[in-house]
Amino acid sequence: xxxxxxxxxxxxxxxxxxxxxxxxxxxxxxxxxxxxxxxxxxxxxxxxxxxxxxxxxxxxxxxxxxxxxxxxxxxxxxxxxxxxxxxxxxxxxxxxxxxxxxxxxxxxxxxxxxxxxxxxxx
Amino acid sequence: xxxxxxxxxxxxxxxxxxxxxxxxxxxxxxxxxxxxxxxxxxxxxxxxxxxxxxxxxxxxxxxxxxxxxxxxxxxxxxxxxxxxxxxxxxxxxxxxxxxxxxxxxxxxxxxxxxxxxxxxxx
DNA sequence: TCTATATTCAACCATATGGTTGAATATATC
DNA sequence: GATATATTCAACCATATGGTTGAATATAGA
Numbered sequence: 001x002x003x004x005x006x007x008x009x010x011x012x013x014x015x016x017x018x019x020x021x022x023x024x025x026x027x028x029x030x031x032x033x034x035x036x037x038x039x040x041x042x043x044x045x046x047x048x049x050x051x052x053x054x055x056x057x058x059x060x061x062x063x064x065x066x067x068x069x070x071x072x073x074x075x076x077x078x079x080x081x082x083x084x085x086x087x088x089x090x091x092x093x094x095x096x097x098x099x100x101x102x103x104x105x106x107x108x109x110x111x112x113x114x115x116x117x118x119x120x121x122x
Numbered sequence: 123x124x125x126x127x128x129x130x131x132x133x134x135x136x137x138x139x140x141x142x143x144x145x146x147x148x149x150x151x152x153x154x155x156x157x158x159x160x161x162x163x164x165x166x167x168x169x170x171x172x173x174x175x176x177x178x179x180x181x182x183x184x185x186x187x188x189x190x191x192x193x194x195x196x197x198x199x200x201x202x203x204x205x206x207x208x209x210x211x212x213x214x215x216x217x218x219x220x221x222x223x224x225x226x227x228x229x230x231x232x233x234x235x236x237x238x239x240x241x242x243x244x
Numbered sequence: 245t246c247t248a249t250a251t252t253c254a255a256c257c258a259t260a261t262g263g264t265t266g267a268a269t270a271t272a273t274c
Numbered sequence: 275g276a277t278a279t280a281t282t283c284a285a286c287c288a289t290a291t292g293g294t295t296g297a298a299t300a301t302a303g304a
Contacts, residue, residue, distance in 0.1 A: 010139055018262085022208070029212055035298060043179035048263055050282060055261095069271040069280045077215030084209045086144070090151055091206070093199030140292085157251060170293055172252060177291095189300040191250045246304080253298070259283070260291070273301080 008059075009031040009086055012079040015059035020044070021052050025061065035071050129188070129206055134201040135237050137181035142166070143174050147183065150197035 015021055024038050039049030053073060056062040060079045065072045137143055146160050161171030175195060178184040182201045187194045 009144065010141060011142075012133045014140035017132055017139055017208075019132060020262090022131065025212065029215065036279090046281070047265085047266065047283080051262070053134065055274085060231070066281095069269095071281065075215050077212045079211045080209050080215075083138075084206055084213070087138075087202050087206045087209075090147065090197065090199040090202045093197050093202075142292090158249090166292085167294065168251070169253080169295085173292070188251095191299095193251065247302100247304075248304095249300100251285105251299080251301105253296100255295090255297105257294080258292095258296070261289080262287105263289105264287080265285090266283100269281085270279100271281105272277100274278090 011055075011059040011081060012061070012083050015055050015085070016059055016080075018052070018055075021056055024052060024056065025075060025080075028073060032072050032074045036074070038073060039055065128242070131198045132203060134180040134205045137177050137183055138202075138205070140174070140177075143178055146174060146178065147197060150184065150195060154194050157195065159193060 016025075020042055023041065027033055027038060027041070035050060035053060036046065038053060039046050042049065053064075056073075057064060061076060062073045063076050065074070110119060136146075141166055145163065149160060149163070154243055155177060157172060158168065160175060161168050164171065175184060175186070178195075179186060183198060184195045185198050187196070
């Protein structure tokens, strides 16, 4: 009854840290997809997509069903929920932050404190 | 209403994917801490801790205040909230996984209490 | 001024990551 | 059986990551 599937926040957050994998998850949230279908939207090889899917599988986010030569993937949001649970502890700091922000707005000192440049390779 | 600061999910999830950094966040959720204080619980050098803190800063999760020679860090949960917002979309795919969640959070506590080495590959 | 403290920087190292290509495996289909 | 399709595997490559050490920078205190 207690199916223990090994899940680890390291693996979950790492899996979610890649835009390609997040996009794959988005796709899987609409329907089950084969490996080829998952790979199709991206300018990467099937082998690369296969690796991404393995990362998602390893994090427990994706479950694979093999029928003949096609591998069908479906989303398992359990680990996502676990990640949310971890984050929820810090939600109160979001509210505090809003209070601070409000104060800053009043003081009219709301300049963008971080100016990031996006140079990620993909 | 609330203007979101530019947040990059790649950076946020990547920052959260490391147990040392998650532990640092946990520490900062209790009080502001200096770099030395943040480094203290871990068996790593100050230089390594400094790098971790930079990763957290780059993700917007930590804000640093320099007073004299001491750098004080405080948590900014805004990006965490952004991560949760992304995840919330997939909450509906979460079906009956409380058991996994429980094990996960327990494992997380265990991991944090020992002086861990990142060797948890099953 | 001399020294101790707080932190970063630079160089280096081993391993991980995301990507490629080309061959291999397995299964449909003709 | 021959061939096309779906996917993985193995080897390789460039860059990123997390760690180290030792020197540098800056400030606090005697």
